[in-house]
Amino acid sequence: MAQTRQLTNAMQVYARLFVYIRRHWLALLIAVMASMIYSGIDAWFIYFLKPLLNKGLVQKDAHFLSWAPWLVVLVFMLRGVASFFSNYHIASASRSVIMALRQDLFAKLQRLPARYYDHHTSGHVLSVLLYSVEQVAHASADVLTTAVQSSFLIIGLLVVMFSISWKLSLLYFIIIPLITIVMRITSLRVRRLSLRIQDSVAELSHNAEENIEGYKVVRAFAGQDYEIDKFNRLARFNRQQEMKVVAARAISVSAVQLIAAAALSVTLYIATLDIAGSVLTAGGFVAIVGAMLALLKPMKDLTTMQNKLYRGLAGAQSVFEVLDEPQESDLGHGVLQRARGHICFDHVNFSYHVDKPVLHDVSFSVQPGDIIALVGRSGSGKSTIVSLLPRFYEDYTGQIYLDDKPLCEYRLADLRRQFAAVSQHITLFHDTVANNIAYGSFEKASQQQIYEAARAAHALEFIEQLPQGFDTFVGENGVLLSGGQRQRIAIARAILKDAPILILDEATSSLDTESERHIQDALDGLMKSRTTLVIAHRLSTVEHATSIIVMDQGRVVEIGNHAELLALNQHYARLYRMQFKDLPVERESDAVSS
Numbered sequence: 001m002a003q004t005r006q007l008t009n010a011m012q013v014y015a016r017l018f019v020y021i022r023r024h025w026l027a028l029l030i031a032v033m034a035s036m037i038y039s040g041i042d043a044w045f046i047y048f049l050k051p052l053l054n055k056g057l058v059q060k061d062a063h064f065l066s067w068a069p070w071l072v073v074l075v076f077m078l079r080g081v082a083s084f085f086s087n088y089h090i091a092s093a094s095r096s097v098i099m100a101l102r103q104d105l106f107a108k109l110q111r112l113p114a115r116y117y118d119h120h121t122s123g124h125v126l127s128v129l130l131y132s133v134e135q136v137a138h139a140s141a142d143v144l145t146t147a148v149q150s151s152f153l154i155i156g157l158l159v160v161m162f163s164i165s166w167k168l169s170l171l172y173f174i175i176i177p178l179i180t181i182v183m184r185i186t187s188l189r190v191r192r193l194s195l196r197i198q199d200s201v202a203e204l205s206h207n208a209e210e211n212i213e214g215y216k217v218v219r220a221f222a223g224q225d226y227e228i229d230k231f232n233r234l235a236r237f238n239r240q241q242e243m244k245v246v247a248a249r250a251i252s253v254s255a256v257q258l259i260a261a262a263a264l265s266v267t268l269y270i271a272t273l274d275i276a277g278s279v280l281t282a283g284g285f286v287a288i289v290g291a292m293l294a295l296l297k298p299m300k301d302l303t304t305m306q307n308k309l310y311r312g313l314a315g316a317q318s319v320f321e322v323l324d325e326p327q328e329s330d331l332g333h334g335v336l337q338r339a340r341g342h343i344c345f346d347h348v349n350f351s352y353h354v355d356k357p358v359l360h361d362v363s364f365s366v367q368p369g370d371i372i373a374l375v376g377r378s379g380s381g382k383s384t385i386v387s388l389l390p391r392f393y394e395d396y397t398g399q400i401y402l403d404d405k406p407l408c409e410y411r412l413a414d415l416r417r418q419f420a421a422v423s424q425h426i427t428l429f430h431d432t433v434a435n436n437i438a439y440g441s442f443e444k445a446s447q448q449q450i451y452e453a454a455r456a457a458h459a460l461e462f463i464e465q466l467p468q469g470f471d472t473f474v475g476e477n478g479v480l481l482s483g484g485q486r487q488r489i490a491i492a493r494a495i496l497k498d499a500p501i502l503i504l505d506e507a508t509s510s511l512d513t514e515s516e517r518h519i520q521d522a523l524d525g526l527m528k529s530r531t532t533l534v535i536a537h538r539l540s541t542v543e544h545a546t547s548i549i550v551m552d553q554g555r556v557v558e559i560g561n562h563a564e565l566l567a568l569n570q571h572y573a574r575l576y577r578m579q580f581k582d583l584p585v586e587r588e589s590d591a592v593s594s
């Protein structure tokens with residue numbers, strides 16, 4: 001289930017949160033001052049009980065009774081205004097912190113390397129962005145409000161107590177070390193539980209997301225019960241952890257109140273002895289007992305606040321863990337407007353996992369304007385080769401050159417501008433057809449260009465049938481379109497990007513033969529002026545390539561053009577024969593081999 005993470009140093013997390021909070025010092029200052037007024041009034045009111053009883057009730061002072069009620073009304077109006085200012089400004093500061101954290105997180109997500117996404121589910125990432133950040137929000141808003149208001153109230157009440165009888169007040173102080181112990185014990189537990197809760201929310205959201213996206217598979221394979229079971233287990237785990245936090249909090253609140261109540265009763269007892277010695281007036285007695293009783297609430301609030309604070313800290317820890325992930329390196333300074341398109345792989349070795357090499361000693365070179373086909377069995381490393389070009393993965397050995405300069409020497413943005421890729425897994429955004437085609441060149445692309453790109457990709461025929469044509473929304477990842485339609489939009493996008501190097505990874509695999517032939521014609525036109533890397537299982541689409549690279553288990557096993565490779569009569573010829581069993585070519589190649 002949820003993996004256990006280490007608690008990082010709380011002070012470090014505070015310090016980093018403080019950087020975000022510091023920007024809103026003015027709002028916080030206003031909030032703190034308003035809170036001081038608010039709590040001051042509460043404490044004052046307790047103090048006011050003394051004259052109220054002594055002068056008002058005991059002595060029945062007419063002058064006092066004439067203005068006292070008005071004063072109370074006035075003061076409580078002020079209290080209301082102060083409360084508004086305090087709550088509003090604290091919330092404003094804390095919501096701004098949340099917004100800043102979210103923005104930073106999202107910006108970070110744009111710069112995390114491919115490996116991060118290989119190892120983290122989108123549910124995990126989403127839960128940090130939505131849930132953990134929100135924990136920080138609750139914690140910081142509630143905590144700030146409570147911390148400021150309660151501490152000032154406690155200070156105010158103590159002042160009241162001390163001014164009435166410092167001896168009795170001192171007595172009350174024995175509770176402080178006891179309360180501190182209780183708070184320390186709970187805080188550690190709550191923080192640990194909070195991390196676990198965050199992990200479980202991540203799993204819940206990952207699980208839900210997978211099921212929502214994959215609902216057809218779940219139903220078709222009758223996986224509902226299995227999925228419901230799994231989800232229920234996760235939900236139960238989440239509830240258990242939440243309940244443990246609730247229990248820890250409830251126990252600590254009761255313990256603190258019990259300690260305070262015990263101290264109160266001792267003080268009360270001694271106070272009554274004091275009254276016998278007529279040290280306290282009736283009003284003084286009521287005020288000091290009132291103050292002690294009134295202390296219970298802010299103390300309780302501080303105790304519960306602590307738990308919220310630790311949830312917030314755990315949230316902040318998750319947020320900072322993402323923010324601290326190393327991002328894609330972009331140390332190259334090479335400026336590149338438009339590459340000529342000369343690519344060279346020089347003894348490249350690469351693996352996704354340390355002990356599982358995926359590419360072995362891959363070497364080949366591509367001249368500008370060439371069409372290079374990568375063919376080979378599934379899993380032989382074709383997509384991996386092309387994913388190294390835009391530097392999605394950088395920890396390969398050997399060297400890859402573009403226009404005779406290693407890839408790492410270019411500025412990342414410049415390098416990536418050189419490639420237009422139609423990848424094996426098409427990604428469309430829940431946006432209009434036009435925006436999907438113009439993705440990445442929103443400002444630059446004119447309506448006309450979008451139209452032309454769609455025409456070249458043979459997408460016009462179906463786009464015009466759509467209810468709103470180019471303005472039709474395509475659904476999440478293009479669910480409202482067919483596989484072949486999605487591919488054609490992706491091809492149009494690549495055409496519009498007009499990059500010097502075109503990468504087509506199974507770009508036409510979902511198309512019928514006729515559409516494929518049409519698109520092939522369009523792509524042929526496009527390929528003339530650029531370097532193209534084509535990955536295809538259907539070998540008929542790569543017969544005309546300048547050169548065909550045959551991959552097997554991560555190695556380049558053959559390089560040559562169609563005729564040469566057929567003549568060689570090994571891997572390629574074997575693949576080719578399997579696909580064209582009934583064609584005369586087979587006999588031709590057999591003839592060559594015999």
Ligand SMILES: Nc1ncnc2c1ncn2[C@@H]1O[C@H](COP(=O)(O)OP(=O)(O)OP(=O)(O)O)[C@@H](O)[C@H]1O
Pocket residue numbers: 118352353358376377378379380381382383384385424
């Ligand atoms: N992100 C990844 N993390 C770990 N391993 C991966 C990852 N992507 C691919 N692999 C592994 O690397 C190997 C090569 O995969 P690759 O996608 O390059 O194959 P391919 O030749 O494109 O296959 P196909 O023709 O099926 O698309 C496979 O064994 C695959 O399991």
Ligand SMILES: [Mg+2]
Pocket residue numbers: 382383384424505
């Ligand atoms: Mg592939």
